[in-house]
Amino acid sequence: MGHPLSMDLRVRLLAAVDGGLSCRAAAVRFGVAPSTAIRWHAQRRETGAFASKPQGGDMRSRRVEERAADILALWEARKDISLEELRIALAEAGLTVSVAGLHRFFARRGMTRKKRLGMPSSKTAPTS
Numbered sequence: 001m002g003h004p005l006s007m008d009l010r011v012r013l014l015a016a017v018d019g020g021l022s023c024r025a026a027a028v029r030f031g032v033a034p035s036t037a038i039r040w041h042a043q044r045r046e047t048g049a050f051a052s053k054p055q056g057g058d059m060r061s062r063r064v065e066e067r068a069a070d071i072l073a074l075w076e077a078r079k080d081i082s083l084e085e086l087r088i089a090l091a092e093a094g095l096t097v098s099v100a101g102l103h104r105f106f107a108r109r110g111m112t113r114k115k116r117l118g119m120p121s122s123k124t125a126p127t128s
Contacts, residue, residue, distance in 0.1 A: 004052030005032065010040055014050060017041055064105050067095050071105060 009030060016026040017037070027037035044050040064071070067090070074089055075081065081089075083099045090097055097105075106112070 004055070005036070007051065010050050013037055014040060014044060060101070061104065061108075063095070064097055064101055068105075070095070071102070 009032070013026050013030045013032065016029060017023055021029070023037040023041050024034045027034040030037075040050050070093060071086070071090065074086060083102045086102055087097060087099055090102075
């Protein structure tokens with residue numbers, strides 16, 4: 001993803017539009033795409049501001065984090081549940097999340113999902 005164009009360019013382009021140029025003509029003059037000039041003009045008309053909007057960032061984990069108590073309760077009730085089984089149970093409860101999303105949820109908390117064998121350690125052979 002590219003970097004936002006400078007405020008100076010935005011100010012000059014919108015000043016040209018205010019001076020009577022069309023958005024397309026101003027875009028040609030300043031070497032930007034016509035859609036960019038149209039979008040900046042519409043943004044200023046609708047909000048009064050034309051600064052660049054924030055880019056990137058995590059937009060999806062918030063949904064999962066809001067239901068953290070539900071996820072952890074399901075996991076506490078049945079610690080041997082697989083991520084796929086947990087995903088299905090959450091889907092039935094109204095939360096759509098991928099197996100990878102659940103893996104990242106547990107990784108953020110430092111929790112491993114590795115299942116442990118329910119037998120004593122061997123003194124002669126490695127168990128891991």
